Amino acid sequence: MSLEYILLGLLRTPKSGYELKAEFDAGVANFWPAELSQIYVTLKRLTKRGWLRDHVEPSDKGPEKRVYQRTATGRRALFEWLVGEPQIGDERFSYIAQVYFLEELGTLEATLTFLSRLRERLARRLDALRATEHLWAKGSPDYPDQLPHDEFHAQLTLQLGLDTAGVRLAWCDDSIRRVQARLARKEKANARPS
Amino acid sequence: MSLEYILLGLLRTPKSGYELKAEFDAGVANFWPAELSQIYVTLKRLTKRGWLRDHVEPSDKGPEKRVYQRTATGRRALFEWLVGEPQIGDERFSYIAQVYFLEELGTLEATLTFLSRLRERLARRLDALRATEHLWAKGSPDYPDQLPHDEFHAQLTLQLGLDTAGVRLAWCDDSIRRVQARLARKEKANARPS
DNA sequence: CTCGCCATGTAATGAGTTACATGATTTA
DNA sequence: TAAATCATGTAACTCATTACATGGCGAG
Numbered sequence: 001m002s003l004e005y006i007l008l009g010l011l012r013t014p015k016s017g018y019e020l021k022a023e024f025d026a027g028v029a030n031f032w033p034a035e036l037s038q039i040y041v042t043l044k045r046l047t048k049r050g051w052l053r054d055h056v057e058p059s060d061k062g063p064e065k066r067v068y069q070r071t072a073t074g075r076r077a078l079f080e081w082l083v084g085e086p087q088i089g090d091e092r093f094s095y096i097a098q099v100y101f102l103e104e105l106g107t108l109e110a111t112l113t114f115l116s117r118l119r120e121r122l123a124r125r126l127d128a129l130r131a132t133e134h135l136w137a138k139g140s141p142d143y144p145d146q147l148p149h150d151e152f153h154a155q156l157t158l159q160l161g162l163d164t165a166g167v168r169l170a171w172c173d174d175s176i177r178r179v180q181a182r183l184a185r186k187e188k189a190n191a192r193p194s
Numbered sequence: 195m196s197l198e199y200i201l202l203g204l205l206r207t208p209k210s211g212y213e214l215k216a217e218f219d220a221g222v223a224n225f226w227p228a229e230l231s232q233i234y235v236t237l238k239r240l241t242k243r244g245w246l247r248d249h250v251e252p253s254d255k256g257p258e259k260r261v262y263q264r265t266a267t268g269r270r271a272l273f274e275w276l277v278g279e280p281q282i283g284d285e286r287f288s289y290i291a292q293v294y295f296l297e298e299l300g301t302l303e304a305t306l307t308f309l310s311r312l313r314e315r316l317a318r319r320l321d322a323l324r325a326t327e328h329l330w331a332k333g334s335p336d337y338p339d340q341l342p343h344d345e346f347h348a349q350l351t352l353q354l355g356l357d358t359a360g361v362r363l364a365w366c367d368d369s370i371r372r373v374q375a376r377l378a379r380k381e382k383a384n385a386r387p388s
Numbered sequence: 389c390t391c392g393c394c395a396t397g398t399a400a401t402g403a404g405t406t407a408c409a410t411g412a413t414t415t416a
Numbered sequence: 417t418a419a420a421t422c423a424t425g426t427a428a429c430t431c432a433t434t435a436c437a438t439g440g441c442g443a444g
Contacts, residue, residue: 002288003431009295018395032286038432040397045430062394063440082296083304086289086312092226093285094196096351101203102276103347110277111347118280145372152376153297153305157290160365167361171354178339182346195433197403212423232404234425239402256422257412 002087003034003042008051008078014069016059017043027132030125030161043068051077108186112179119172126165133158196281197228197236202245202272208263210253211237221326224319224355237262245271302380306373313366320359327352 010023020043021036028034046052051074059065070078095118102111136158137143144155204217214237215230222228240246245268253259264272289312296305330352331337338349 001431002286002291005295006288006291009291009298012298016395017397028291029283030285031290032288033283033432035433036395037397037434042431044397059394059441061441063396065395078295079299082292082299082308086292086308086315087287088289088312088315089227091224091287092196094200094226094281096225096354097196097200097203097222098276098280099354100347100351101199101272103344104203104206105273105276106343114276114280118282121280121282145375149300150297153294156369156372157294159369160290160293160362163361163365164358167357168354171357175350175353178350181339195403210423211425227404229405230423231406231425236403238425253413253422255414257424259423 002032002090003038004046004051005078005081006032006034007039007042007046008070008074008081011052011068011070011074014067016065016067018065046074050074108179108183112176112183115172115176115179119169119176122165122169122172126162126169129158129162129165133162196226196284197232198240198245199272199275200226200228201233201236201240202264202268202275205246205262205264205268208261210259210261212259240268244268302373302377306370306377309366309370309373313363313370316359316363316366320356320363323352323356323359327356 006028007020010020010028015023017036017040020039021034024032024034024039043052043054047054047068050071052068053071054066054068056064056066098114099111102114105111136155140147140151142148144159147155200222201214204214204222209217211230211234214233215228218226218228218233237246237248241248241262244265246262247265248260248262250258250260292308293305296308299305330349334341334345336342338353341349
């Protein structure tokens with residue numbers, strides 16, 4: 001469901017499936033991953049439904065491409081989605097479940113390994129987002145509060161990404177410290193068994 | 195994929211599909227929603243694969259139930275998942291896309307409405323998590339740092355939930371303020387057109 | 389001429405939702 | 417006795433991933 005609207009939204013200007021996939025990989029995938037084949041199928045479906053129109057045109061580089069654009073109906077559908085309820089029930093991420101169940105391994109070392117790996121990944125993601133931000137801030141001295149209208153919402157979402165990634169990285173660091181503290185306590189208890 | 199492991203994880207003690215659904219609704223759904231019918235199908239699949247064993251037994255209240263428990267193979271599969279890589283690529287939440295595309299409506303009032311609704315929902319979620327925390331803290335004076343081993347990981351995940359919900363609510367409040375500031379600036383500009 | 393990127397698609401399979409069907413037991 | 421809750425499942429459909437097939441074009 002959401003993929004349809006995300007594609008519709010990205011098609012502010014006409015694009016091909018391949019180009020849309022690149023946009024996914026360059027950011028959207030952080031909150032909604034999609035495979036190329038699924039994008040193609042969904043574009044076909046939306047065209048059949050009358051929300052998109054397509055035409056074939058030559059590419060700068062490589063073979064011909066099929067370029068999609070919104071129809072009036074498609075634009076209306078997108079707008080209805082936007083003025084509707086926030087989609088808050090479809091969130092999913094599974095590493096939290098891994099953390100929860102790690103308890104069963106009975107060894108805090110495994111938890112520590114897991115959290116370190118997670119920390120590594122989260123830090124990389126945060127770095128990428130911060131790089132985007134710096135680039136943007138360098139280009140527009142008005143960043144972030146005097147940005148022109150057409151960049152304001154993009155900044156809001158970047159900020160949400162930054163905040164979320166930041167808090168999770170901090171949680172990771174804090175959790176690692178707490179695990180280490182527990183391990184230290186356990187060692188002390190072993191050295192000096194009551 | 196993840197649903198399989200989540201069910202496997204929840205089956206620390208034997209449970210029926212119906213009981214598992216209740217556990218989902220009481221928390222797990224915040225990061226991995228699942229319908230009852232999907233739970234039943236997945237339990238059957240896991241049983242066929244040899245990761246679970248099932249038997250029918252009478253219920254305290256209501257008709258007979260089919261109770262599932264892990265096999266040795268299932269336990270092994272769960273443990274492999276836990277010592278493997280953090281599942282960080284399958285995150286999805288779509289309201290961030292709505293915020294991003296709201297720009298196209300061209301009216302900050304729509305954004306304000308959207309953010310208020312979102313704020314409302316996020317606040318309710320945070321309240322629920324905080325209630326859980328207070329209840330827990332009241333019951334165990336050792337909360338959160340001297341908790342017994344079998345509660346430590348649960349506390350870590352609760353903390354991640356609290357932190358995430360908290361930062362997003364704060365982002366929402368901040369964004370609402372920023373939108374209002376922009377609206378105020380616009381009004382001023384309209385009243386005194388240069 | 390080969391490798392990597394550009395580009396689109398189908399097929400098979402798996403995962404997930406919605407709707408439907410059934411029926412027991414408990415509580416008001 | 418009616419409504420709520422307990423309990424399990426199937427069917428139809430939608431959504432998503434993985435694997436496979438095909439081929440053009442440009443750089444080295």
